[in-house]
Amino acid sequence: MIVARTRAELETALARLPRPLGAVPTMGALHAGHLSLARRARAENASVALTIFVNPTQFLPHEDFERYPRPLEQDLALAEEVGVDLVFAPPVEEVYPPGFATTVSVAGPSQHWEGVCRPGHFTGVATVVTRLLNLLRPERAYFGEKDYQQLQVVRRLVSDLALPVEIVGCPTVRDPDGLALSSRNVYLSPEERQRALALSRALFTAAERVAAGERDARALEALMHQHVSAAGLEVDYLAVVDPVSLEPVSEIRHPARALGAVRVGTVRLIDNVALVPPP
Numbered sequence: 656m657i658v659a660r661t662r663a664e665l666e667t668a669l670a671r672l673p674r675p676l677g678a679v680p681t682m683g684a685l686h687a688g689h690l691s692l693a694r695r696a697r698a699e700n701a702s703v704a705l706t707i708f709v710n711p712t713q714f715l716p717h718e719d720f721e722r723y724p725r726p727l728e729q730d731l732a733l734a735e736e737v738g739v740d741l742v743f744a745p746p747v748e749e750v751y752p753p754g755f756a757t758t759v760s761v762a763g764p765s766q767h768w769e770g771v772c773r774p775g776h777f778t779g780v781a782t783v784v785t786r787l788l789n790l791l792r793p794e795r796a797y798f799g800e801k802d803y804q805q806l807q808v809v810r811r812l813v814s815d816l817a818l819p820v821e822i823v824g825c826p827t828v829r830d831p832d833g834l835a836l837s838s839r840n841v842y843l844s845p846e847e848r849q850r851a852l853a854l855s856r857a858l859f860t861a862a863e864r865v866a867a868g869e870r871d872a873r874a875l876e877a878l879m880h881q882h883v884s885a886a887g888l889e890v891d892y893l894a895v896v897d898p899v900s901l902e903p904v905s906e907i908r909h910p911a912r913a914l915g916a917v918r919v920g921t922v923r924l925i926d927n928v929a930l931v932p933p934p
């Protein structure tokens with residue numbers, strides 16, 4: 656496995672890799688969710704490149720950029736284990752060289768939910784994803800459904816800018832008790848982790864109700880609120896939305912998505928599930 660730290664090293668490494676290339680953009684602190692993306696990329700491409708870059712522009716000033724976990728040696732070992740060919744782990748100035756002055760701003764699916772709670776976050780994501788895709792030029796890029804809104808923002812930007820890459824969305828990986836894997840789960844105390852389960856339980860309860868015939872999105876949102884409030888979680892949003900536009904829906908006649916963001920102590924968690932009405 657090659658580790659490239661600079662754009663020049665990346666170019667040299669890319670020239671040696673057989674195509675097609677699958678890219679897995681990450682911020683490191685790799686867990687089983689990231690590794691599932693890398694394995695899928697491994698199965699579908701001749702080469703796999705994984706990027707590790709804690710992107711400063713997608714963090715708000717009060718957020719956890721400084722304390723975000725950066726276990727690089729462990730990440731490299733895990734990447735090698737799952738058959739990654741190339742890791743691009745650049746310092747900030749390789750991604751944003753002096754004079755860098757461009758941002759990529761996606762409206763549409765960015766406008767609600769995370770876009771409201773974390774203003775500017777998706778511009779940071781869209782800018783770095785565009786930059787990384789242009790540096791790696793992969794045939795495919797793999798993103799987790801755990802960050803469902805991010806996935807739709809990336810799909811929108813790739814379509815709007817006609818970037819020559821296929822975006823592959825991959826299912827959320829969960830602990831056996833349902834908690835969606837996240838690099839931020841390490842911040843949870845055992846007691847907080849237990850209470851955090853109310854989020855996935857609320858979302859899955861909503862999915863069960865929809866499968867049983869419930870179509871009223873507001874009733875489902877109220878139900879989800881009851882679940883998470885009973886566990887003492889602070890709600891940023893719990894919403895039933897169109898799976899592509901991320902606009903709220905009122906009646907579930909077609910597949911929709913339930914999205915949630917809650918705070919458990921100082922830790923903010925997001926999750927989502929598909930809502931599939933009976934035929």
Ligand code: PAF
Pocket residue numbers: 680681682708710713780783784802805
């Ligand atoms: O999902 C992430 O880890 C990040 O938002 C991404 C896509 C790597 C961009 O920094």
